[in-house]
Amino acid sequence: MLTSEEFRRRFPALRELTHLASCSQGALSDTLSAALLEFQHTLVQYGAPWDRWMVEVDRARTLFAELVNADVDEIAVLPSVSSAAYQVASTRDWRTRPTIVSTDMEFPSVAHVWLAQEANGAKVRYVDEHDGVVHAEDYTAAIDETCGLVSVPLISYRNGVRLPTRDVIENARAAGAVTFVDAYQGAGVEPIDVRELGCDFLAAGALKYLLGIPGIAFLYVRGGLVDDRDPQATGWFGRRNPFGFDPRHIDYPSGAKRFEAGTPAIPAAYGAVAGLRMLGEVDQQAVRRHISELGQYAHDSLVAAGERLWSPADPALRGPQVAVVDADPNALAGFLGSRRIATSPRGDLLRVALHYYSTAEDVDAVVAAIREYRRSGG
Known part of the structure; x- marks a missing residue:
């Protein structure tokens, strides 16, 4: 190390x-610089080497899975954490459990996804901060049997405060709500073990502490989790066989890939692999x-x-x-x-x-x- x-x-x-x-x-990093040059080399040398590029996307998926102690088929590759939040929200039926619990310490791009669900019958309930800190008991007071989703950042973008993520997840699970953790401000510098956390979803992008570039994010989806409905933003990479090219039929993989949609950002995948490899050395x-x-x-x-x-x-x-x-x-x-x-x-x-x-x-x-x-x- x-x-x-x-x-x-x-x-x-x-x-x-x-x-x-x-x-x-x-x-x-020198590793990231070399990876971006390698991507350029593949363009010059091979033109359109999709086989090589998809290997790199899957390598990024595998390395992120290792970082957070997940199985590879529990990781979806998406363009941003905002996209990840939308995909999660789109699979929920808000009619029976309409409440979404969030906090003012949530990054607005994620919070806006939750607010947009009010058009579908959801209602967002906010947990207040107290001098820049969010207390577990305030989350607990906001969680009840009407909650369909509880969203808690691992660390807030605003001031770097750690939130009581484990306590929140435990209380949400007891109430029967699914949990979403935005780990963008911690992944890479904060040890993460999704098994210990017990969350249903966890998302992070590559450009910050994961030492990559913009354009790629990862969504952990707990194995065995049942959706109320299929993800609503989909595309060919959300199919069981993306290269089947069948415009008349739609199917969804059983794993996290069901949350994927269009073509992944290949340069960003190279960058993510570079950053994750470096973090694997510490x-x-x-x-x-x-x-x-x-x-x-x-x-x-x-x-x-x-x-x-x-x-x-x-x-x-x-x-x-x-x-x-x-x-x-x-x-x-x-x-x-x-x-x-x-x-x-x-x-x-x-x-x-x-x-x-x-x-x-x-x-x-x-x-x-x-x-x-x-x-x-x-």
Whole structure:
């Protein structure tokens, strides 16, 4: 297994760039660069090598399954987590269990899918946050026998808070509701075991902490789960034999592939394989420990510099980012960018995201640059 120092050396761009934006896009690795060149090579050498490309898609599926401890036939390959959420919602009958439980800490693209189900008879019930934290008891109070689906992020995009996912899933299961976990902000830096979680669905994309590029996501579908109806957005890759080319008949595989639709993004599949292979060379528990220690250092350093944070002070609740409150985070991010420091502004927060390749020197650099920005009147 690679140490954090060995892992960092696989990211040549970090010699000139302080990358603290993995909550938006992971840093470019040598493995990812080589994979994208390999895709270009297949175009030049073979023209349209669909056999080779589909092997890469299935390789990405297999590697993600290994990462989350799922069976390969429990993983669907989709273009985005939004698509995954829609596919899940489309299989539910809201007439008998109309309530969807969500939270304001949910990423809007997923939350909007749930809201759109109100046209089909669903009703969304929100769990409030309290100073950036969501409590298990508030989810519990929102879950009852009317719930058809309970949605809980593993980690919130807003401030990096860990949600009480296991407790929520257990309570939802007891009430007879299916569960959807958005793991986008944790997969790659947070150990995930779908067997231990006990969730029905879990989704994550490749471009953030999984170290790939946009265009591909994965949906775990618990084996044996029965849909109320077939997925409503479908296509040839949602067939038992996609290359049967039969426009007059439709069938659905028994596994997670029934949730797939059109042609997968092949360059993104190459990128996903590259990122997942790199993550296969590290111990996920070591990654979490590294980020926890570095996150505490970042929290303490920013507080000492006089910054107001909206990420949790409790390290048990803090995921892979620290969130700085600012009146104009886009301007602050632009200033940092001019100093070759990549961060991610959202709303009234500047998100400072950490990965296994991040270092204390990276934290020192962003804290010093923010201090410089404040002194200049920002």
